[in-house]
Structures are given as structure tokens and as C-alpha cells.
Amino acid sequence: MTSPTSPTSPTGSSRTPRRITPGLAGAPTDVDVVVVGLGVTGAGVALDAASRGLRVLAVDAHDLAFGTSRFSSKLVHGGLRYLASGQVAIAHESAVERGILMETTAPHLTHPLPSLIPLGPGVSRPLGALAGAGLVGGDLLRRAARTSADTLPRPRRLSAAETRQLAPPLRTEGLRGGLLGWDGQLEDDARLVTTIARTAADRGAAVHTHARVVAATGTSVQLRDELTGADLAVTCRTVVNAAGVWAGDLVDDVRLRPSRGTHLVLRPEALPHLAVAVFAPIPGETNRFVLVLPQPDGQLYVGLTDEPVDGPVPDVAEPTEVEIGFLLDVVSASFARPLRRSDVVGAFAGLRPLLDTSDGAGEGSTADLSRKHAVLTSPSGVVTIVGGKLTTYRRMAQDAVDAAVASAGLTAGPCVTATLPLLGAAPREALAEEAARADHPGRARLVRRYGADAGLVLDAALEASGWAADEVLAPIAPGHATVPTVWAELFFGITHEGAADVADLLDRRTRVGLVPADREVAVPAAQRALEVVAAHARQSGR
């Protein structure tokens, strides 16, 4: 493994990594595979195909992680929920993919998350026993997937005192104890997508943001550069449609039935000293919970809902006041201090790309639609990959590329992504030590968000800005502790990660935008970063 401050990639190569490009300038016009969409699925497909030796062009109409992939719960799930409904194969697949992500491909972007089910008045003894059995089942899944107990410790029953210690703001009346389990958590979902896309580019894929596919056959696509309005025709051997909830816009024979999931963002003070995720039982439901999820930056997310979405699919889904009220009510029942509407500093919603397999659309609950992914080859030859989840993106990509290679008769190497670390990957403990040793809090933050590529990010920021190290490592909004982002993150987003505007920087390369008040404070910095990089490039004749 490379040192966290080395500009080399974990593959040992010291060449300059290929960068993600906004717009279609320099895009190839003849490739093996065109990938439509750069959410987690499309980024995974681009990486899978490029690492098998195929010539790849991967594009997104907006930006990396523009769609559902940035609005997830940011969990790396082990598939317990599928086990509960008897879907053993999907549960096993999820647990295997969780292990690959946490132990091999992205230890730098994932960490174990302790989760607590408080055994209070809202959880009857039979329900508590059921939840306990579920955690034991989850641990069996972990073992079957050969994930180490060092990565995800075994679950255990806690006394009432231990429960209170881990989650001081819990309601204590009637608290009998708790159940402690472990799952994986992402540093950030959009950062995972960006890192997969960057790794795909490093493996030779041409990755372009702000480039929309307006029409596709199995052997050609028409593209529009959303920055300049220019058109481009590209010939290819196969097209993989990974456009998420918009996949049906490109092919007639794929029908989706999206469901909306909403999360709230709270400041840490709303539920102080919460060191674990808490499962708050939904009254009247068996084994369904609202989750309170502490984030690496200290914020708390509360989610999640499951509401069918009818009509046209919006670019960005909006949470409703009814959903916000529901989440506040459920969580308040488990904590000593009821949450108020004023505790909510942000709210976001994502759309699950669920495949509609029913005869008559619009019937039944979206919670019943299969979460398993599907690969569908249209009569035109376009291969569509939908469904699934963030945790299983690698397997989804493998299945999609297998299908595309078979249907187009391509010659490609075997899938290697299960053993291919993403850029910046290094053992979690080594990175933690590196962050602890860092001589500047900004540098420690870069190690947390870019792993072994922290040095590359810093060097790129210095070069792109012409600023001093202390300046690029400084927070972009001094005096606003809720905006810990540093300048180097913005500069690197522009130079290496295909960010073209303020929204790319604040809503996807960083997640400042999840809290509107923080976003407002950060907008001038994002504008300045774009100006500085453009001016410095002009001066240095690039």
C-alpha cells in the first residue's frame, strides 16, 4: 500500500491519473462501451468495463452522483432485511459485497457503525426477541460472507446502564436495555461515486460530466454537451443504460415505479453525545424502524420514508411536510426531549429506482417491489441495469458488463473489481494513524475523505491555485464550524473530478448543500475557487 501522502495510486503507478472532464471536449467518438449515467451503478459499470480492457465512454447528463446516489442513508448494508423476508440469496450477496467494499475496495471510505435498538416501552418483549434473533442472523450472514469480526464486531445485548451510556439522550422510562449490532457506514455516498468514477478514469475510461445522451441504439449514441450545447455522435459496440429512475426515458421496454425516501438533517445538539445509530420503532409496525444516523461531520440524519411517486420523475425530489412530521414524531417517542420542526436544518429525498414488474402500473405498495437488481437487454441491444442498492453496485456492474459483452460479442477480460482497490484505498488503521499524526486539521480531513490520495489532493490544489499550503488547507468558511470543508477539496473537485459549477462543488464533491444555511455561507468560496482555478490556468498557459 502507498503512503497516505504519496501522489502515487495504490496500483503503484506514478503516472498522472486521467481526470474527469466536464462537457464533451476531447471525448472519443468510437468506443466499445458507452455508459449512460454516473450514479454509483454507472460509475461501477465504467470501472468494471475499463478494468476488463474495454474502451469506455461514460457520461452523466448533470454530474457525478446527481441522482439517487447522493440521497441514500449512506449505509453499507448486510442484507438483514432480505433475510427477514426469506430472500437468502440476495441477503448473502449484500453481505459479500459489504465485506468487499469495507475490507478490499474502499476501506478508506467506509467504517463500522454501531447501531442500537433500545428496548423501551415501544418494543414489546416478543418484538425485542425477534430483533435479537435478527441480529444473530445478521452475524451469521457476516460470517458466511467471511467478513472479519474486527471489521464488524458481533452483536450483543446491553444492560439499561450501558444503553444509556451509549445514547444519553434516550428516554429512560421503561428502558430494559438494548441490542447492539454493527453495519457499515460510508464517509459519504457521493464521494464513493466520485472515487469509483475517478478510478474508472485512471483505468482508461473517458468520464465526462454535463454530457447528456439524447438517443441511444445498441451501437450508437447521440450526445449533447450541456455546457456548450454542442452535439456529438458516438459509435460503439454496446450501450449500458445506468440512468436510474430515468432509465425508462432511453428505452421503451423498461418501466420503473420510483419510491421516495426522505431524510432529515439535525445538528448534533438536537440529540447530544449520541455515539451510535439508534433504531426508533415505528408504532404499530413489526420490525420497522426510523434510524437516527450520526455522520462523520457530527450532523445527524434521520430517515427514512417509503412513498410511491406517481407522474413525471423530477430532477430532484422534494421531501414533504407530512414525511418530515412523521420522522420527527417517530424519533421523538424514543428520546427524552421531543424533536421540533426547528431542529430540522435540512431535509433531502431520493428516489429508489424500483423495477415495475406488475401488469397494471400503480397498484400496491412500493415497499413490496423487489430490491434485487435486474439486467435487461432491449431489442435495440441497449443493456439496462436498474434496482439494487449502493452496497451491491460492484456486483450489479459485473452482471451488466457480462450481459453487454455477451450480447455484443465483445472480447473482454474477466471481472477484476472484487480485488481492485479504489483510488486512495489503504488499511483503515494506517489512515487513522496518518490522520492522527497530521500537522494540520485540514490535512487530517483530507486523509479522512480521500484516504491515501490526500497528498495528491493537496499537491493538485497547490498547483491549481498557486496558494500556500496553509491557505488551501484552511476552511472555506472561517467562523462557521458547521462547514468544515477546506479549499483543497474545492480545487481538487475542479481539477480532477469534473466539477464545473457551484452546485457540483457544494452539492456533490462536498455535501455542504445538504443544509441550506451552510450552503449560503459557502457559495462565495465555491465561486472564488472556480475563478482562481480558471485564472491560474490562464496565467500558466494551460
Ligand SMILES: Cc1cc2nc3c(=O)[nH]c(=O)nc-3n(C[C@H](O)[C@H](O)[C@H](O)COP(=O)(O)OP(=O)(O)OC[C@H]3O[C@@H](n4cnc5c(N)ncnc54)[C@H](O)[C@@H]3O)c2cc1C
Ligand atoms: C432514500 C434512499 C436511501 C437509500 N439508502 C441506501 C443505503 O443506505 N445503502 C444502500 O446500499 N443503498 C441505499 N439506497 C439505494 C441506492 O441509493 C440506489 O439504489 C442507488 O444510488 C441507485 O444508483 P443509480 O446509479 O442506479 O442511479 P442514480 O444515482 O439515480 O444515477 C443515475 C444517473 O443517470 C443520469 N442520467 C439520467 N438520464 C441520463 C441521460 N439521458 N444521459 C446521461 N445521464 C443520465 C442522472 O443524472 C443520474 O446521475 C437508498 C435509496 C434511497 C432512495
